[in-house]
Amino acid sequence: MIWLTWRQFRVQALTLLIPLAALAVALIWTEPGLAHLYAAKGLNRCAVPGDCGQRTTAFLAAVQASKYPLGYFVGSAALYLFPAVIGAFWGAPLIARELEAGTFRLTWNQSVTRTRWTLVKLALIGLTAMAIAALASLLVSWWAAPVDAAGGFPLGHTQLGRFSPQVFAARGLVPIGFAALTFTIGVLAGVLARKIIPAMAITLVLFAGLVYALPVFVLPHLATPVTQVAPVTPDLTRDQVLPSGEVIVADNSLPGAWIISNQTITPSGQVFIVPQSSGSAFESACANPAQAECTAWFAGQHLRRQISYQPASRFWQLQAEETGILLAISLALAGAATWKIRHYHP
Numbered sequence: 001m002i003w004l005t006w007r008q009f010r011v012q013a014l015t016l017l018i019p020l021a022a023l024a025v026a027l028i029w030t031e032p033g034l035a036h037l038y039a040a041k042g043l044n045r046c047a048v049p050g051d052c053g054q055r056t057t058a059f060l061a062a063v064q065a066s067k068y069p070l071g072y073f074v075g076s077a078a079l080y081l082f083p084a085v086i087g088a089f090w091g092a093p094l095i096a097r098e099l100e101a102g103t104f105r106l107t108w109n110q111s112v113t114r115t116r117w118t119l120v121k122l123a124l125i126g127l128t129a130m131a132i133a134a135l136a137s138l139l140v141s142w143w144a145a146p147v148d149a150a151g152g153f154p155l156g157h158t159q160l161g162r163f164s165p166q167v168f169a170a171r172g173l174v175p176i177g178f179a180a181l182t183f184t185i186g187v188l189a190g191v192l193a194r195k196i197i198p199a200m201a202i203t204l205v206l207f208a209g210l211v212y213a214l215p216v217f218v219l220p221h222l223a224t225p226v227t228q229v230a231p232v233t234p235d236l237t238r239d240q241v242l243p244s245g246e247v248i249v250a251d252n253s254l255p256g257a258w259i260i261s262n263q264t265i266t267p268s269g270q271v272f273i274v275p276q277s278s279g280s281a282f283e284s285a286c287a288n289p290a291q292a293e294c295t296a297w298f299a300g301q302h303l304r305r306q307i308s309y310q311p312a313s314r315f316w317q318l319q320a321e322e323t324g325i326l327l328a329i330s331l332a333l334a335g336a337a338t339w340k341i342r343h344y345h346p
Helices: 002-040 052-064 068-101 114-149 174-193 196-221 281-285 292-299 312-342
Strands: 153-155 158-160 226-231 258-265 304-310
Touching: 002 052, 002 068, 002 114, 052 068, 052 114, 052 153, 068 114, 068 153, 068 174, 068 196, 114 174, 114 312, 174 196, 174 312, 196 312, 281 292
Parallel strands: none
Antiparallel strands: 153 158, 226 304, 258 304
C-alpha cells in the first residue's frame, strides 16, 4: 500500500518540492547578509536607553532599500500558497481520481479493505504535507527573524510583524495546521464531488474563506485582548488622520504586539473626530501641522489613546491554540472521508 501510494503521488510531490527547494536555496543564500545587517546596525547589542528606536529605524530603512523585501514577502506568500496547493493538488485528486476513473472497483476488491486503503493514503500524504510545511515554516521564520525582532517590516504607518494577521499564518506552527486542514478538505471534497476539478475548486474557495475568517473571527478571541488607555497629544507630522476624521496616533511602545484596535478618544470616551467644517479652530491652528499652535490645540482637547492588543508574549500560546483547532478539524474531516468511503455506493 505504501509503495503504491508513493507511485501514484510522486509526480505531485516533485512538482511542489522543486520550487520549495529553490526558495530554500535563495533564503539560505541571503540570510547571512540580513543577519550581518542586523548586527551592523547594533541591534544585537542594543542596551543604551532610547537608542534602540534609532537603531531599529536605521535597520528597517536599510532593509527597505535592499533586496530583502523580496525575500520577506515571497517567503510569507509561499507559506500561504503551500496549503492551497496541498489541498487542491494533493488532497482533491487523492480519492476523486479513483472515483472519476472508476478504478476504485478494482482497488476495493483486493485484499486491502477500503478503510485501510483510505487511512494509509491519508496518513502517508497528510503527514508528508505537514512535515514539509514544518520545514518551510522553520526556514522562513529563521530567515525573517531579524526583521521580526525589529518589530516587523514597515508598511505605511504600521509594521508587518510576525503577530500581524497577514503574517501570523506564515510563521511558527500554524502552517502545519493549515497544511493538514486543506489536505483533508480536498480529500473530503473529492469524495463528495467524485470529480477532480470541482473538488479542487471547492477546496480553493474554502481555503480562501478560512484565510479571511480565522484572523477576523477566531484569532482575536482565543485570548482576551489587553486594553491600554493613556493621555496623548497627536502630532500630525507623525500621526495619521483617516478620511473619516479619526486620528491614529503612532505607537512604538509595544514591539511585536498585535494591535487589534487603536483609537483616539475624547474625555467622555467617544471616538475623536477632527472638525471638518471650514474656518474651524482646528483648521486655523493646524493649517501648518508643524506649528506649535496645532500641538497646543490638540493638547487642549485632553485626548486619550485607547489600544486593544495581544502582547508579543502570547505569540506561541495563540500559535498552539490555532494550530490545535486546525488539527482537530482536520481529524474530523479525515474521519468523515473515511466513513464516506466505507459506505460508498456507486
